Amino acid sequence: MLHRADDLAALTVLDEHGASIALGTLWKDKTAVLVFVRHFG
Amino acid sequence: MQLHRDLDAFHAIGAELHVIGNGSPSFIDGFREQTGWRGPVYTDPSLAAYRAAELKRGVTNTLDPRALMPTVKAFLGGGKQGRVQGDQWQQGGVIVIAPGDKVIWQHASDRPGDNAPARDILRALGVHAA
Numbered sequence: 623m624l625h626r627a628d629d630l631a632a633l634t635v636l637d638e639h640g641a642s643i644a645l646g647t648l649w650k651d652k653t654a655v656l657v658f659v660r661h662f663g
Numbered sequence: 664m665q666l667h668r669d670l671d672a673f674h675a676i677g678a679e680l681h682v683i684g685n686g687s688p689s690f691i692d693g694f695r696e697q698t699g700w701r702g703p704v705y706t707d708p709s710l711a712a713y714r715a716a717e718l719k720r721g722v723t724n725t726l727d728p729r730a731l732m733p734t735v736k737a738f739l740g741g742g743k744q745g746r747v748q749g750d751q752w753q754q755g756g757v758i759v760i761a762p763g764d765k766v767i768w769q770h771a772s773d774r775p776g777d778n779a780p781a782r783d784i785l786r787a788l789g790v791h792a793a
Contacts, residue, residue: 623717623766623769624716624717624758624766624769625765625766626764626765626766627758627760627764627765627766628764629715630712630715630716630758630760630764631764633707633711633712633715635683635705635706635707635712636688636705636706636707636708637688637691637703637704637705638688638691638692638704639688640688643705645712646764648679648681648703648760649760649761649762649764650762651762652677652678652679652762653676653677653678653679653759653760653761653762653767653788654678654679654681654759654760655666655673655678655679655680655681655757655758655759655784656681656683656716656757656758656759656760657666657680657681657682657683657752657754657757657779658683658684658707658712658713658716658718658754658755658756658757658758659682659683659684659694659751659752659753659754659755660753660754660755661684661685661686661753662684662685662686662690662691662693662694662706662751
């Protein structure tokens with residue numbers, strides 16, 4: 623169980639247009655529920 | 664129970680539900696088509712976030728070269744990936760993070776069908792759902 627998400631916050635993911643998003647921005651202002659799926663299809 | 668069906672409950676308490684997959688960003692369109700999901704979706708082709716989230720078996724399965732073959736085939740074929748058996752919503756895991764980088768709930772799926780129930784997450788968030 624993680625207690626801190628500092629490591630995650632520094633990572634980037636891509637949106638559907640290929641733009642980089644820093645993961646930390648997702649929970650900067652509100653709680654984020656991150657659902658990791660095994661595959662897209 | 665599938666999390667996205669309880670999206671309103673998450674929104675009601677000021678949380679947002681983000682889907683993170685892996686593979687090319689071009690697969691996101693297909694995911695939306697097949698699931699009807701309208702919320703935020705991102706992809707983590709490097710799988711760095713999967714690893715950092717400590718998704719146990721989910722990571723192992725995802726990193727298994729066999730698991731990546733359909734994606735590779737789709738690239739080589741230049742076409743859209745075919746229909747996959749199983750649930751598009753099969754989770755590698757769920758992690759709930761509050762402002763300030765605080766992890767307040769986590770679930771790592773360890774077998775197909777082991778998806779995080781929305782009510783458990785909502786309870787962790789202080790909501791007593793029916």
